[in-house]
Amino acid sequence: MAPYYPHTDQDRDKMLHFIGLSSLEALFESIPNDVKIKKDLQLPGPLSEIELLETIRTLAEKNVSGVPCFLGAGAYQHYIPAVVSQLISRSEFYTAYTPYQAEVSQGILQAVFEYQTLICQLTGMEASNASLYDGANAAVEAVSMALNITGKRKVLISQMIHPEITQVLQSYLKTLNIQWDIIAESEGSVDLEQLQKVMDSDSACFIFQTPNFFGIIEEACEVEKIVHQHGALLISIVDPISLGILQPPSEYNADIAVGEGQALGNPISFGGPYLGFIATKQQYLRKLPGRIVGETVDANGKRGFVLTLQAREQHIRREKALSNICSNQALNALAASIYLTTMGKQGLQEVAELCLQKAHYAAEQMNTLPHMKLAYNKPFFKEFAVRSSINPIEIQKKLLKNNILGGYPLGKFYPQYQDCTLYCITEKNSKAQIDHLVQCLEVL
Amino acid sequence: MKKEMSLIFELSSPGRKAYSLPSCDVPKKEIKEMLPEKFLRKNPAPLPEVSESDVVRHYVSLSHRNHSVDSGFYPLGSCTMKYNPKVNEEAAKFEGFSTIHPYQPAQTVQGCLQVMYDLQCMLREITGMDAVSLQPAAGAHGELTGLMIMKAYHRHRGDVKRTKILVPDSAHGTNPASAAMAGFEVLEIPSNDEGLVDVNVLRSTVNDETAGLMLTNPNTLGLFEKNILEISDIVHKAGGLLYYDGANLNAIMGISRPGDMGFDIAHLNLHKTFSTPHGAGGPGSGPVAVKKELAPFLPYPIVEKIEDSFMLNENLPQSIGKVKLFYGQFGILLRAYCYLLSLGGEHLKRSSQYAVLNANYLKEKLKKELSLPYDTICMHEFVLSASNLHDYGVGAMDIAKRMLDEGIHPPTVYFPLIVKEAMMIEPTETESIDSLDQFVKIIQMIIQEAKTTPDKLKESPKYTVVGRLNDTLAARKPIVSYKSH
Numbered sequence: 001m002a003p004y005y006p007h008t009d010q011d012r013d014k015m016l017h018f019i020g021l022s023s024l025e026a027l028f029e030s031i032p033n034d035v036k037i038k039k040d041l042q043l044p045g046p047l048s049e050i051e052l053l054e055t056i057r058t059l060a061e062k063n064v065s066g067v068p069c070f071l072g073a074g075a076y077q078h079y080i081p082a083v084v085s086q087l088i089s090r091s092e093f094y095t096a097y098t099p100y101q102a103e104v105s106q107g108i109l110q111a112v113f114e115y116q117t118l119i120c121q122l123t124g125m126e127a128s129n130a131s132l133y134d135g136a137n138a139a140v141e142a143v144s145m146a147l148n149i150t151g152k153r154k155v156l157i158s159q160m161i162h163p164e165i166t167q168v169l170q171s172y173l174k175t176l177n178i179q180w181d182i183i184a185e186s187e188g189s190v191d192l193e194q195l196q197k198v199m200d201s202d203s204a205c206f207i208f209q210t211p212n213f214f215g216i217i218e219e220a221c222e223v224e225k226i227v228h229q230h231g232a233l234l235i236s237i238v239d240p241i242s243l244g245i246l247q248p249p250s251e252y253n254a255d256i257a258v259g260e261g262q263a264l265g266n267p268i269s270f271g272g273p274y275l276g277f278i279a280t281k282q283q284y285l286r287k288l289p290g291r292i293v294g295e296t297v298d299a300n301g302k303r304g305f306v307l308t309l310q311a312r313e314q315h316i317r318r319e320k321a322l323s324n325i326c327s328n329q330a331l332n333a334l335a336a337s338i339y340l341t342t343m344g345k346q347g348l349q350e351v352a353e354l355c356l357q358k359a360h361y362a363a364e365q366m367n368t369l370p371h372m373k374l375a376y377n378k379p380f381f382k383e384f385a386v387r388s389s390i391n392p393i394e395i396q397k398k399l400l401k402n403n404i405l406g407g408y409p410l411g412k413f414y415p416q417y418q419d420c421t422l423y424c425i426t427e428k429n430s431k432a433q434i435d436h437l438v439q440c441l442e443v444l
Numbered sequence: 445m446k447k448e449m450s451l452i453f454e455l456s457s458p459g460r461k462a463y464s465l466p467s468c469d470v471p472k473k474e475i476k477e478m479l480p481e482k483f484l485r486k487n488p489a490p491l492p493e494v495s496e497s498d499v500v501r502h503y504v505s506l507s508h509r510n511h512s513v514d515s516g517f518y519p520l521g522s523c524t525m526k527y528n529p530k531v532n533e534e535a536a537k538f539e540g541f542s543t544i545h546p547y548q549p550a551q552t553v554q555g556c557l558q559v560m561y562d563l564q565c566m567l568r569e570i571t572g573m574d575a576v577s578l579q580p581a582a583g584a585h586g587e588l589t590g591l592m593i594m595k596a597y598h599r600h601r602g603d604v605k606r607t608k609i610l611v612p613d614s615a616h617g618t619n620p621a622s623a624a625m626a627g628f629e630v631l632e633i634p635s636n637d638e639g640l641v642d643v644n645v646l647r648s649t650v651n652d653e654t655a656g657l658m659l660t661n662p663n664t665l666g667l668f669e670k671n672i673l674e675i676s677d678i679v680h681k682a683g684g685l686l687y688y689d690g691a692n693l694n695a696i697m698g699i700s701r702p703g704d705m706g707f708d709i710a711h712l713n714l715h716k717t718f719s720t721p722h723g724a725g726g727p728g729s730g731p732v733a734v735k736k737e738l739a740p741f742l743p744y745p746i747v748e749k750i751e752d753s754f755m756l757n758e759n760l761p762q763s764i765g766k767v768k769l770f771y772g773q774f775g776i777l778l779r780a781y782c783y784l785l786s787l788g789g790e791h792l793k794r795s796s797q798y799a800v801l802n803a804n805y806l807k808e809k810l811k812k813e814l815s816l817p818y819d820t821i822c823m824h825e826f827v828l829s830a831s832n833l834h835d836y837g838v839g840a841m842d843i844a845k846r847m848l849d850e851g852i853h854p855p856t857v858y859f860p861l862i863v864k865e866a867m868m869i870e871p872t873e874t875e876s877i878d879s880l881d882q883f884v885k886i887i888q889m890i891i892q893e894a895k896t897t898p899d900k901l902k903e904s905p906k907y908t909v910v911g912r913l914n915d916t917l918a919a920r921k922p923i924v925s926y927k928s929h
Contacts, residue, residue: 005795011877028699028800035673036700041698041793043566043569044566045788053534059559060540061540063540071547083462083496090507091512092508094533104848106910107510108506110449112725114452116924117453118491121491175592177627245475246485247483247484248485251485269544270556270774272773273729295926296913297914302448303448303910317617317621321621327583327728330725331727341491341492342496344493344494345489354468361471379479396549432469
C-alpha cells in the first residue's frame with residue numbers, strides 16, 4: 001500500500017524531536033476543539049494498486065465504448081496520432097507547475113508560444129492567449145472583452161451556437177445584470193433580417209458559430225456587414241478541424257475568434273478536460289484575458305520565453321484584473337500543438353476533406369431512406385440534421401441494440417426540432433460503419 | 445544544452461509529413477459540388493511541415509528544458525506540489541473512460557456517472573458540506589461559481605443591497621478577481637499582528653451590504669484562523685455568507701472540516717490537495733461544495749442515484765445555470781477519485797499530519813537563516829522574509845534565481861503581499877526528511893553566499909538554458925507569436 005508519504009516511524013520521531021513536540025496531534029493545538037473532527041472520515045479504501053485497477057476496470061466496463069459512434073454536438077471523435085499521447089505522458093510536462101520561474105520552464109513556455117502561433121495560423125487572427133477552460137468559457141471571455149472594449153451593455157447571441165455555450169453565457173450575463181437578445185434561426189441558420197432589426201448602437205457584440213450547431217456553414221460575410229455597420233464586435237465560434245478547408249475568421253473580419261479545441265489531439269473523455277482557444281486582432285492584444293507567453297532575450301541576447309503582460313492578470317491586478325482566471329489548460333494546449341504540428345499544413349486539409357466527403361456520403365445515403373430527410377439543403381461540413389418520421393429517441397434505442405451510438409436527438413435543445421437527429425461523421429468512421437448505420441436505419 | 449533551440453516553425457520544410465491518414469473510402473465528390481467557393485479558405489493554414497521524428501525530437505528537447513515535480517522538489521507555498529501517482533495516469537487511459545462521449549445515453553455511461561457520484565459523496569464527507577458540483581474547471585472557476593451562488597441566494601431572498609465581498613489582505617489574487625468578475629465590490633480586512641483576520645475590524649465592517657467573507661483556513665501565512673467560529677458568527681449575524689477557499693485544505697484533512705467551521709460554500713482544488721497533475725498550468729479542477737440551503741443554486745446537472753442507477757439531473761429550477769460545457773474535467777475527477785480510493789480516510793489524515801510535520805520541521809531549520817515574521821507552530825506552509833538580507837543588497841528574487849542553479853524550484857516569492865520579501869514554503873507530505881535536509885543545506889549555502897559574495901546571486905541563474913529573462917522588454921514590445929518574414 002503506497003500512501004505516497006515516505007515517512008517511517010523513525011523519521012517521524014526524529015522530526016518531532018527536532019521541533020520539540022511529542023506527537024503529531026500536538027501540531028494541531030492551534031485548532032480549537034470545537035472544530036476538530038471527533039470521528040474518522042467515512043471513506044472507502046484504502047486500496048492497493050491491483051485492487052484499484054480492478055475497481056476502475058469494472059467501472060469502465062459499465063460504459064459502452066469501442067463501438068461506432070456518430071455523436072458530435074461539441075465533442076468529437078477525431079483520430080489522435082500516437083505521438084500526441086506519448087509526448088504528453090512525459091512527466092516533465094504533466095507534473096510541471098505553471099511557468100512563473102521562466103528559466104527552468106522554457107520547455108512549456110516555448111510550447112505555449114508555439115501553440116499561440118498555431119492558433120493564429122489556423123484562424124488567421126493576430127494574437128492568441130495560452131488557452132482557457134473550454135469553448136464555452138472562451139465565449140464568455142470574448143463577450144467580456146467586447147463589453148470592455150465597446151463600453152456598451154447589450155449582447156446578441158445566435159440561436160444556432162452550441163446551446164450549452166448559450167447557457168454558460170447566460171449564467172454569466174445574468175450575474176452581471178447584462179441584457180442579451182437571442183437572434184433566431186431561419187431555415188437552420190442566422191436570420192439576417194432579424195439580426196439587422198435587433199442590432200443597434202447599444203449592441204456590444206454579436207456571437208455566432210460557423211459551422212453552427214446543426215453543422216450548417218453560416219453566411220459570415222453577410223453577418224459581418226450588419227454587425228460592423230452598427231459598431232459592434234463580431235465574435236465567431238469556429239470548429240478548428242473545419243479550418244483545414246473552410247474560410248478562417250480573419251477572412252470575414254471577425255474581431256475575436258473562439259472555439260473548443262478538444263478536436264485537436266484531446267480525448268473525448270466524457271466531456272473534459274478540454275480547452276478553449278481565443279484569438280483576436282493585434283489592437284486588442286492587451287484586452288485578452290488569461291496567460292500569454294511572449295518572446296524576449298536574456299542578458300546574453302539569447303532568445304527565451306516568459307509569461308507576459310501579467311498586469312492584466314489576477315495575481316498582479318487582483319480585483320482590477322481582466323479576468324479571474326489562474327490555471328489555463330496547458331497540457332491540453334500542448335496536445336493541441338503536437339496534433340497541429342503532426343498533421344501540418346497538408347494533414348489538416350486532408351482530415352477536413354475526409355470528414356467532408358464522408359459526411360456528405362452519409363447524408364446522401366440517409367436522404368434516400370423513405371422515413372428520413374435532411375432537415376435543410378444548406379452547405380455543411382461534418383455534421384448534419386436529419387428529420388425522421390420515427391421518434392429520434394426510438395431510433396437511438398434501436399441503433400444501440402445493434403451496437404451503434406447514433407446521432408444526437410435535437411429535441412432536447414430545440415423543441416421545434418423534436419423529430420430531428422444530429423449526425424457527425426469524422427475521418428474515424430469508415431464507409432463500412434456508415435453503410436451499416438444506414439442499413440440499420442433502413443429497417444427501422 | 446546551452447545552445448538556442450529552434451521553434452518548430454524554423455524546422456519546417458515544404459512537403460515534409462508526420463501524419464498518417466487512410467485514403468478516402470467513400471465515393472469522392474468535387475469539393476465545389478458540396479461547398480460554394482466563398483466558404484473555402486483561399487490558402488491552406490500555414491501550419492509547419494515536419495517529419496514525425498522532427499516532432500518527437502522537438503518536444504523531447506522541450507521536455508528537457510522543464511522542471512517538474514518528477515524531477516525535483518517544488519516547495520511552492522499555496523500550490524501543494526505533491527507527488528502525482530502514476531497508477532492514476534493508468535486509470536485515466538482506460539478506453540472505457542477516455543473514449544466516452546458526454547452525450548451518450550445515460551444507460552451507456554453508468555461507469556462515468558458512478559465515478560462522479562462517488563466522488564461527490566467523498567468530497568461531501570471530507571468538507572462536511574451537504575452537496576457538491578464537480579463542474580468548475582479550476583480553483584478560480586470554483587470561486588466564481590461559489591460567488592455566483594452567493595449572489596443568487598441573496599437575490600432569491602429579495603436582498604439586492606448586498607454588493608460587497610470582504611477578503612483578508614493576505615488573500616490570493618483570485619479571490620478579489622473572482623469577486624469583481626461576479627459583479628461585487630471588494631473590501632479588504634487587515635490582518636492583526638498575529639497574522640490572523642482582525643476580528644474587531646471585521647465586526648465593525650460587516651453590515652447589510654455584506655454579501656459574504658472569503659477566507660482560506662489555514663490562511664496564506666500557514667496559520668489556522670483560530671477565531672473562525674467567532675468570525676462565522678459575525679458574518680452570519682450580519683446576514684452574510686462565509687466562503688471557503690480550499691487551496692489550503694491539505695493541512696487539515698481528517699482533522700477539521702470547513703462545514704464544521706461555519707462555512708456555507710467551499711471550493712476544492714483537485715490539482716493541489718488531491719494529487720492530480722498540474723500539467724504545467726492546467727488542467728485543474730475546482731468542485732464546489734455547499735450547505736443544503738444553497739444546494740438548489742448549484743450548477744446543473746448534478747449526478748444522482750435512483751435505486752441502482754445513476755443519472756444526470758438537470759431539473760434544478762433555481763440553479764445559477766451552467767458554468768462549463770458538459771459536466772466538468774472528467775479526466776481529472778477520475779484521477780482524484782483514484783487517489784482517494786488509494787488512501788482511504790486514515791491515510792488521508794496521515795497525509796495532512798505529515799504535510800504539517802514537514803512544514804514545521806523546515807520552519808525550525810530555516811528560521812535561523814531568514815526572518816520568520818510569525819514564529820509559531822504553522823500548518824502545511826509558512827512564510828519567511830528575506831528582508832534580513834536587505835543590507836547585502838539581496839532580496840527574495842535573487843535567492844530564488846540562485847536556487848535554480850542548484851536544480852531546485854524556488855518557493856513562492858512576493859506572496860502574500862503583507863510580508864516584505866516574502867518566501868512562502870509548502871513542502872507537502874510527499875517529501876522525505878532527506879529531501880528536506882538537502883533543501884536546507886542549499887538554502888544555508890545560498891544565504892552564506894548572499895552575505896559574502898552577493899554578486900553570485902545577482903548573476904544567477906548561470907547554468908539554466910537561459911539566464912534571467914528581460915520581462916520588461918517582453919511587456920513593452922510584446923511578441924506573442926512567431927511570424928516568418
